[in-house]
Amino acid sequence: MQGFFGMTAGTAAAVIAYVSNFFGPLESIRMEIQNIQSAVAGTKRINEFLRETEQKSSREPAREEEPAIRISNVCFRYHEHDMEIFHNFNLTVTEGEFIILAGRTGAGKSTLVKLIAGLYQPQQGEVRIFGRTSDSLPETEKRQWFGYVEQQFRLIPGTVGDQVSLLDSQVSDAQISKALDMVGLSETVDRLPNGIHTYCTESLFSQGQFQLLAIARAVVLDPRILLLDEITANLDAQTEEMVLSALKAASQDRTVIAVSHRLYEREQNQRLIEIVL
Numbered sequence: 169m170q171g172f173f174g175m176t177a178g179t180a181a182a183v184i185a186y187v188s189n190f191f192g193p194l195e196s197i198r199m200e201i202q203n204i205q206s207a208v209a210g211t212k213r214i215n216e217f218l219r220e221t222e223q224k225s226s227r228e229p230a231r232e233e234e235p236a237i238r239i240s241n242v243c244f245r246y247h248e249h250d251m252e253i254f255h256n257f258n259l260t261v262t263e264g265e266f267i268i269l270a271g272r273t274g275a276g277k278s279t280l281v282k283l284i285a286g287l288y289q290p291q292q293g294e295v296r297i298f299g300r301t302s303d304s305l306p307e308t309e310k311r312q313w314f315g316y317v318e319q320q321f322r323l324i325p326g327t328v329g330d331q332v333s334l335l336d337s338q339v340s341d342a343q344i345s346k347a348l349d350m351v352g353l354s355e356t357v358d359r360l361p362n363g364i365h366t367y368c369t370e371s372l373f374s375q376g377q378f379q380l381l382a383i384a385r386a387v388v389l390d391p392r393i394l395l396l397d398e399i400t401a402n403l404d405a406q407t408e409e410m411v412l413s414a415l416k417a418a419s420q421d422r423t424v425i426a427v428s429h430r431l432y433e434r435e436q437n438q439r440l441i442e443i444v445l
Contacts, residue, residue, distance in 0.1 A: 315386030
């Protein structure tokens with residue numbers, strides 16, 4: 169039967185199979201090229217970011233008469249067509265103040281913390297830290313400005329001391345020991361085979377102890393601002409009490425921004441800011 173341009177059905181099927189086998193690898197190559205292009209674009213953005221940080225490191229020092237944090241008319245959305253999370257949002261935090269951010273899930277509490285830390289940049293408005301815009305703070309100095317504690321501890325390959333120093337050469341063993349003592353982990357770490365030089369694994373500490381380690385990591389370079397993102401959300405009542413006790417010691421003489429889904433009992437110098445969309 170001559171059904172396809174003078175070819176039999178069997179011959180036509182063979183030709184179609186051959187063409188499919190020929191173009192299949194070409195499609196794979198096309199997809200790999202797209203992946204390479206995406207990687208190149210990402211590398212270009214990283215290089216731009218690194219150059220930007222280096223250029224901004226020589227900007228003006230903090231002006232002490234300025235508040236610790238000043239957020240002015242900030243508008244922010246994650247993507248161009250998304251609903252705004254913040255619209256002309258304003259907040260002033262004086263040095264040494266303890267701010268509790270409350271509100272329902274998705275209201276923007278964690279986003280606000282990341283805006284303060286300079287991890288996100290607003291589309292409009294500005295965030296100033298002691299008079300300087302958050303994006304002007306050099307990456308090499310960020311840990312001296314901010315201590316940041318998340319819900320989950322992020323383990324890095326290395327020793328217990330490395331978990332606190334984050335392999336930063338400017339952090340000494342004495343500073344690590346001081347931070348561990350502040351959060352109440354000194355005795356526990358001292359009982360380890362090699363103290364702070366013991367290799368750290370997920371089974372070495374309890375969940376609560378890892379949160380204490382996270383607080384030690386945040387305060388080891390004595391930052392001026394402490395940012396806390398729901399750090400007791402996944403803890404039982406007894407462990408939470410232990411972490412809050414360590415947090416109280418770590419918060420002394422610092423400006424603190426704490427994210428909470430629930431309302432903690434407010435103490436002196438604590439102010440509640442409810443984030444509502």
